[in-house]
Amino acid sequence: AQKVTQAQTEISVVEKEDVTLDCVYETRDTTYYLFWYKQPPSGELVFLIRRNSFDEQNEISGRYSWNFQKSTSSFNFTITASQVVDSAVYFCALSEESGGSNYKLTFGKGTLLTVNP
Amino acid sequence: EPEVTQTPSHQVTQMGQEVILRCVPISNHLYFYWYRQILGQKVEFLVSFYNNEISEKSEIFDDQFSVERPDGSNFTLKIRSTKLEDSAMYFCASIWGNGNTEAFFGQGTRLTVV
Numbered sequence: 001a002q003k004v005t006q007a008q009t010e011i012s013v014v015e016k017e018d019v020t021l022d023c024v025y026e027t028r029d030t031t032y033y034l035f036w037y038k039q040p041p042s043g044e045l046v047f048l049i050r051r052n053s054f055d056e057q058n059e060i061s062g063r064y065s066w067n068f069q070k071s072t073s074s075f076n077f078t079i080t081a082s083q084v085v086d087s088a089v090y091f092c093a094l095s096e097e098s099g100g101s102n103y104k105l106t107f108g109k110g111t112l113l114t115v116n117p
Numbered sequence: 118e119p120e121v122t123q124t125p126s127h128q129v130t131q132m133g134q135e136v137i138l139r140c141v142p143i144s145n146h147l148y149f150y151w152y153r154q155i156l157g158q159k160v161e162f163l164v165s166f167y168n169n170e171i172s173e174k175s176e177i178f179d180d181q182f183s184v185e186r187p188d189g190s191n192f193t194l195k196i197r198s199t200k201l202e203d204s205a206m207y208f209c210a211s212i213w214g215n216g217n218t219e220a221f222f223g224q225g226t227r228l229t230v231v
Contacts, residue, residue: 008135012231013190026226033217035219035220037222043206043224044222044224044225045160045208045222045226046223047219047221047222048140050217050218050219068162075142076206091159091160093160095220097215102148102165102167102172103148103165103212103220104150104162104165104173105152105160105162106161106162106209107160107161108159109158110157117188
């Protein structure tokens with residue numbers, strides 16, 4: 001069964017600090033997909049990144065970067081020089097490729113990030 | 118840019134009433150989903166729909182819930198007799214054809230059962 005753990009329930013930082021959000025996953029599949037979504041106070045789910053299990057390259061997009069390590073089953077998300085607009089709940093999610101999985105997403109419990117001015 | 122559209126954005130209903138939440142997925146997508154998020158909690162899978170039938174449902178998706186794709190564009194979630202604990206944000210999502218694509222989410226319908 002697939003499982004996603006986000007151990008950090010809440011993180012509070014001061015603007016311009018770097019912050020890393022942790023995500024640990026469990027799956028028996030060899031082919032799977034990892035995602036990060038942002039949920040601002042307005043409530044919608046905003047897609048940030050997708051990674052498949054065969055692509056362990058880290059990725060950087062502006063102030064955002066992601067560190068995927070299969071050896072530790074982790075897919076961590078770092079925001080560099082955080083801004084107040086980064087304040088949101090961030091969800092890590094997993095879907096599996098195995099037959100019948102239907103690619104449903106299993107979400108972690110989310111991390112509430114508050115960036116203070 | 119294509120998007121998933123959900124209506125209404127907010128619905129208040131009395132306990133025991135039936136509600137229908139509506140979604141228009143992206144037109145060339147093949148898999149459709151409903152997820153639920155109780156306030157302050159994680160997003161939970163309810164049901165997936167593929168090839169005009171339910172392909173998987175969670176234990177949350179009991180006999181009170183049903184889904185339909187009546188006309189090839191709309192995708193609805195019906196709750197027959199709402200309970201207080203059905204109060205949540207309901208998200209519709211769709212994907213094109215495999216897991217290596219993002220799931221496009223609608224903006225959600227906030228259901229409040231009073």
